[in-house]
Amino acid sequence: MDVTAASTDRGARPEPLPAGTTLSARRVASASMVGTTLEFYDFFIYGTAAALVFPRLFFTNADPLIGTLLSFATFGVGFLARPLGGIVFGHFGDRIGRKKILIISLLMMGIATICMGLLPTYESIGLLAPLLLTLLRLVQGFSVGGEWTGAVLMAIEHAGPRRRGFFGSFPTLGLPAGTLLATGAFLIVAQLDDDAFFSWGWRVPFLISIVLVVAGILLRLRISESPEFSEVKERKSVVGMPIVEVFRKHFKQIVLVAGAALGHNICVYISMSYLVSYAGNVGIDRSGALLGVMVSSVVAIALFPTFGALSDRVGHRRTYVAGLVAMAVVIFPVIALVNTGSTALFVVALVLLFGVAMAPVGALASVVLTQVFPAKVRFSGTSVGYTLAAVLGGAFAPMIAAWLYASTGSSTAIAAYMVIAVLVSVVAVLLMPGDNWREEHPDQEERGGAAATADARLSAG
Numbered sequence: 272m273d274v275t276a277a278s279t280d281r282g283a284r285p286e287p288l289p290a291g292t293t294l295s296a297r298r299v300a301s302a303s304m305v306g307t308t309l310e311f312y313d314f315f316i317y318g319t320a321a322a323l324v325f326p327r328l329f330f331t332n333a334d335p336l337i338g339t340l341l342s343f344a345t346f347g348v349g350f351l352a353r354p355l356g357g358i359v360f361g362h363f364g365d366r367i368g369r370k371k372i373l374i375i376s377l378l379m380m381g382i383a384t385i386c387m388g389l390l391p392t393y394e395s396i397g398l399l400a401p402l403l404l405t406l407l408r409l410v411q412g413f414s415v416g417g418e419w420t421g422a423v424l425m426a427i428e429h430a431g432p433r434r435r436g437f438f439g440s441f442p443t444l445g446l447p448a449g450t451l452l453a454t455g456a457f458l459i460v461a462q463l464d465d466d467a468f469f470s471w472g473w474r475v476p477f478l479i480s481i482v483l484v485v486a487g488i489l490l491r492l493r494i495s496e497s498p499e500f501s502e503v504k505e506r507k508s509v510v511g512m513p514i515v516e517v518f519r520k521h522f523k524q525i526v527l528v529a530g531a532a533l534g535h536n537i538c539v540y541i542s543m544s545y546l547v548s549y550a551g552n553v554g555i556d557r558s559g560a561l562l563g564v565m566v567s568s569v570v571a572i573a574l575f576p577t578f579g580a581l582s583d584r585v586g587h588r589r590t591y592v593a594g595l596v597a598m599a600v601v602i603f604p605v606i607a608l609v610n611t612g613s614t615a616l617f618v619v620a621l622v623l624l625f626g627v628a629m630a631p632v633g634a635l636a637s638v639v640l641t642q643v644f645p646a647k648v649r650f651s652g653t654s655v656g657y658t659l660a661a662v663l664g665g666a667f668a669p670m671i672a673a674w675l676y677a678s679t680g681s682s683t684a685i686a687a688y689m690v691i692a693v694l695v696s697v698v699a700v701l702l703m704p705g706d707n708w709r710e711e712h713p714d715q716e717e718r719g720g721a722a723a724t725a726d727a728r729l730s731a732g
Contacts, residue, residue: 295495299429300441302490303422306377307445308452309483310418313384313411314349315453316476318544321346323457324473328392329401345405349412350666356416357654358514364421364650365513369428369497372650373421374488379414381484383407388477419445420654423637428497428646436587439637440579446633447571447625450543454564461557499646508647517648517655523704524643528656529663530699531591532640534692535632536664538598541689542567542625545669546609549676550617559614563621570626575634582631587638592700594631599693601628606686632696643703664692 325345356376364372387407393400422442430438456476463472503509510516517525543564550560582590601623608620636657644652675684 296426296429296431296434296438298490299494300426300438302487302494303373303426303442304444304448305483305487305490306373306418307422307442308448309377309381309384309445309480309487310415311445311449312453312456312483313380313449313480314415315450315543316384316456316480317349317387317408317411318346319453319457320473320477322548323461324469325404328394328469328473329390329404331393345401345408347666348405349408349415350662352409352412353416353658353661354655356413357420357658358416358651359413360417360421361517361651361654362512362514364417364424364654365500365510365648368500369421369425369650370491370494372417373425374491376414376418376421377484377487377491380411380418381480381487383410383414384477384480385484388474388480416658417650417654420641420650420657424641424650424653425494425497427637427641428499429495434583435638435642436579436582436590436635437576438579440575440634443633443635443637444572444575446539447568447575451565451568451572454561454568458558458561458565499649503647510647513648513651514655517644517652521644521648521652525652525656525659527699527703528640528643528653529659531696531703532636532657532660533664533699534595534598534689534694534696535629535636536660537668537692538602538624538629538689539633540665540668541672541685542605542621542629545672545685546621548669549672549682550609553610553612555609555612555614555617559617562614563618564625566618567621567624567626570622571630571633574627574630578631578634582635582638587635587642588700588703590631591635591639592697594628594633594635595693595697595700597628598624598632599690599697602689602693603683603686606682610682639700639703 360372360376384407387404390403390407391400419442422445423439426442427435427439453476456479460468460472460475547560547564550563551557578590578594605620605624608616608623611617640657641649641653671688672685675688676682678684
């Protein structure tokens with residue numbers, strides 16, 4: 272192979288992959304996207320149900336306020352289970368392979384969601400109803416701990432060095448796609464009268480997730496194992512205790528990955544959860560708020576692969592940081608638009624933040640957060656770092672935003688909180704080891720001969 276011919280200039284169009292490789296990468300990217308879409312679909316239908324349904328049907332013996340708090344407590348339980356899921360799935364993902372873990376995590380998540388749609392209510396089985404709901408939420412959170420990481424690793428490890436950004440953006444599309452499907456599903460059943468909605472209508476969004484589960488399993492059974500993991504096995508480099516090694520040798524990378532993902536996590540859950548609730552305080556009705564979520568999700572779905580492809584030309588970390596800077600710039604104007612009380616401007620606000628500014632960050636998380644780890648511990652390192660950011664950011668962001676507003680009486684403090692989190696992420700990305708603006712290959716130190724030389728030349732391109 273002529274390595275010089277294979278190398279590519281950063282400013283030039285990436286060379287196309289061989290047809291068979293491209294087909295495989297597309298198939299894997301599609302299979303990964305279905306799973307992450309189910310992940311975020313499940314997440315957002317649970318969050319909606321926790322606000323609208325569960326206090327009335329599963330905590331009916333409590334004061335209405337206490338019932339609502341208990342309902343949201345079960346929502347938070349899912350976040351607490353994610354780090355444990357990340358550790359367990361990361362261990363086995365680095366030991367037995369990405370593909371098997373992807374199938375197991377998808378099955379666990381899908382079965383838990385479907386069972387939620389079949390649960391008897393408090394009126395039928397008493398305290399057992401909220402207990403079973405909490406248990407199923409724990410299963411959901413545990414499985415999510417491995418789903419995102421496994422999906423993005425399969426996509427980027429099949430893509431090859433020149434198309435990681437583009438193909439890696441497909442599993443991250445699950446965030447806007449899952450949000451869009453979940454919002455649409457509840458918007459449809461919310462048109463029912465109260466008797467129908469609370470008797471059977473609320474169950475429909477949970478039960479139809481079986482379509483995504485079946486599609487995801489069928490797609491994932493047809494894909495091959497990650498070529499980079501297969502190479503690790505061939506070199507007999509599989510680590511006995513990957514979680515121990517990643518903490519011992521790559522602790523700095525774990526912290527930086529968590530920091531790099533923190534700003535995005537906080538802004539996602541504030542814009543998709545807190546701002547939708549806050550909209551009512553400024554006179555925007557529920558339908559207007561949901562419209563903003565849906566429109567911004569459609570815009571994000573269009574832009575994720577666009578920024579993914581662009582990053583393959585200009586650099587993955589460069590595109591990621593540009594997105595973070597854009598987020599920091601638009602946050603204060605976005606909050607100002609929301610405070611006008613105009614539904615149209617609320618939609619514009621969410622499109623600016625979630626649909627446009629956050630798109631480069633969401634799309635490139637798959638590459639930026641994973642490529643600082645060598646393949647033999649990549650699943651473990653990424654899972655721990657990403658789930659840590661989700662717990663510190665996603666689990667508490669809406670609650671912190673509500674507290675800031677209650678304490679100050681102003682949304683300025685919320686905007687400042689979001690900007691600070693984004694700036695933390697900028698610093699974390701800049702501190703990541705290696706050249707921030709070029710492809711990094713942590714595995715090349717373990718390779719010898721032509722393979723190492725080829726990777727080095729591609730990286731230097």
